[in-house]
Amino acid sequence: EVQLVESGGGLVQPGGSLRLSCAASGFTFSSYWMTWVRQAPGKGLEWVANINQDGNRKVYADSVKGRFTISRDNAKNSLYLQVNSLSVEDTAVFFCARFALRAHHMDVWGKGTTVTVSS
Amino acid sequence: QSALTQPASVSGSPGQSITISCTGTSSDVGAYNYVSWYQQHPGKAPKVIIYDVSERPSGVSNRFSGSKSGNTASLTISGLQAEDEADYYCCSHAGRDTYVFGSGTKVTVL
Numbered sequence: 001e002v003q004l005v006e007s008g009g010g011l012v013q014p015g016g017s018l019r020l021s022c023a024a025s026g027f028t029f030s031s032y033w034m035t036w037v038r039q040a041p042g043k044g045l046e047w048v049a050n051i052n053q054d055g056n057r058k059v060y061a062d063s064v065k066g067r068f069t070i071s072r073d074n075a076k077n078s079l080y081l082q083v084n085s086l087s088v089e090d091t092a093v094f095f096c097a098r099f100a101l102r103a104h105h106m107d108v109w110g111k112g113t114t115v116t117v118s119s
Numbered sequence: 120q121s122a123l124t125q126p127a128s129v130s131g132s133p134g135q136s137i138t139i140s141c142t143g144t145s146s147d148v149g150a151y152n153y154v155s156w157y158q159q160h161p162g163k164a165p166k167v168i169i170y171d172v173s174e175r176p177s178g179v180s181n182r183f184s185g186s187k188s189g190n191t192a193s194l195t196i197s198g199l200q201a202e203d204e205a206d207y208y209c210c211s212h213a214g215r216d217t218y219v220f221g222s223g224t225k226v227t228v229l
Contacts, residue, residue, distance in 0.1 A: 035218075037165075037220075043223075044122065044206075044208060044220060044221070044222050044223035045157070045159075045165065045208050045210075045220040045223070046122075046220060047210070047217070047218040047219060047220055050216055050217070050218070052216075057216065059215065059216045059217050061120055061217070062120050063120075095164060095165070097165075100170070103170065103171070104151070104153035104155070104170070104171070104212045104218075105153070105155035105167050105170035105171070105210070106155070106157075106165075106167060106210075107167055107170075107176065109164035109165055109166070110164065111163075111164050112164060
């Protein structure tokens with residue numbers, strides 16, 4: 001079964017950091033672009049960052065550029081998002097997702113991990 | 120990277136058809152035929168229902184259809200059913216491997 005499972009969310013104070021992880025299984029992880037998408041409470045989806053198959057191409061939304069870092073470890077079938085300098089506006093559910101092969105849509109999603117930024 | 124514009128809510132009776140619009144710019148929706156639509160039920164992960172403007176993934180009901188004209192994409196749900204009550208988001212490629220989502224539309228089945 002194709003699956004993505006996020007972890008690493010939690011409660012963090014403003015200015016703090018977290019490292020989110022996404023474990024992939026059931027497919028050849030190293031063949032796919034991957035992405036992080038977040039959703040603030042009661043709000044819409046927001047694209048956060050993309051990474052290509054071998055990790056040498058990374059792109060970010062302007063809202064997180066310079067604070068968030070996307071990475072992957074193909075040997076461990078894992079995607080990561082280092083989130084730094086967090087503010088209350090970063091409180092959200094973070095989803096990892098897979099881009100369909102040679103395509104521009106996300107065809108597999110995890111269930112998300114919640115990041116709460118509060119003092 | 121401003122969110123694409125969608126109506127906040129759309130409603131319809133069972134069996135009716137509804138259409139959700141998604142308006143962007145000449146840099147995203149208007150520039151690429153890479154608009155996708157996602158359905159999200161409360162507390163669940165999004166699910167792709169349309170990609171590349173009008174293509175339907177295997178297993179998605181043919182009651183869902185997509186189109187695009189200029190800077191505006193549209194999702195039509197025909198034969199509305201109770202299970203279609205959910206939030207819907209469009210998403211467009213915006214160049215240089217970046218993407219932008221729509222503001223989201225809550226569909227209510229009356």
